[in-house]
Amino acid sequence: MARIYLLLAAASVALAAPGWKAGFARVSIAPSGPLWMAGYSARTAASEGVDLDVQAKALVLEDSSGRRSLLITTDMLGFTRGLAQRVAARIAKDHGIPRERLMLNSSHTHSGPVIERMLGAAYDATDAQWADVDRYTEDLENRIVNVAARAMKSLQPVDLSFGRGTAGFARNRRVAYHPNGPVDHGVPVLAIRDARGKLLAAVFGYACHNTTLGGEFRKFHGDYAGVAQARLEQTHRGATAFFITGCGADSNPNPRGTLDHVNRYGAELAAAVDKVLAGATRPVRGPLRAAFEEVALVFDTPPTKAEFEARLQDKNKYVARHARNQLDRIAREGRLPTEYPYPVQVWRFGGDLTIVALGGEVVVDYALRLGAELGADNLWVAGYSNDVPGYIPSERILQEGGYEGAGAMIYYGPPGPFAPGVEMSIVKKVHELVRLTGR
């Protein structure tokens, strides 16, 4: 009789505790000296110090089956495919974490470091300054790999829960097309607490360009997302706040431009997260199932070699630089790329939460459409995940054109805009991976 009672007691404990473990670590990614800053082509000089530390943070989640997944968030514009691949290979080797269980996200702060040659055509950096960027990128890779290793060593039992709040400062910025275009004001929050209910970490998101500060600002700063993380970490002593950028490619903070604005939006976002944490969050159970695949996004027919040669004389130096780069590529590789291997990832936490992590600067239409098709309640759609090859327009925005639909490609480097069909390719792949992780 006593044995049966003990077995029943053990079973009820197992039901109450979903069996998660989590570990956390952080590292500063602020460069030690001046470095070219990412995001604004108008900047004419390298950085002048740090205003708010920029960081990389690692969150390891272990579900009851013992499988580990790793989220890395960063106060930077985005990962390149090269850096993401190198980090993933080292983490797979060191910790046995497969690609689908590694999720990278960047806050898209425009007051962070340039890495590799990301948006290279947009910057007036000298050769010596590019050499600094190369050294920094190598150092950054090591810091990210090391922060993951430290998080692995701090695993402790936790409970996960999820809720969603709102913050209203994002405004659709394509006012030339729609004076009052669509936005996603949702603030998804994953709370990680110990057995006594103490907050250990909060992972939260928002779908808005992290561009409150303008190009004239030349100190490193995490922008509104950095302020929100710092404020939450002040309020909840010892806790780590992780920011995940949503589908905010066509939204800006409004109004914007000053440190006063950035502090106000950071405070508003932190307050929205706190409200969720103080209210009723729903338990999130495992197991965590993960899938990652690349889907080929096809580029539209590019200009001819002769057309690129003519553009070398263009008065717009960015158009001329883009043409130079395309011609160099043709000389080097014999042809231009016809498609981009676009990363799509799904993390499914039992039946309680699904995170869809899309690469690139994803416009809000994707979050709204996937919410309608998959059910918005348990869905979290992130953009700026894994790598950021450029803007990812919806079919609507591709047809409308403008910066997010076509113009930004000049800075990012592909031969030209995507061909029609980009939205359907991505949405189909998301559905496929959601089905795959639901089994």
Ligand SMILES: [Zn+2]
């Ligand atoms: Zn952007």
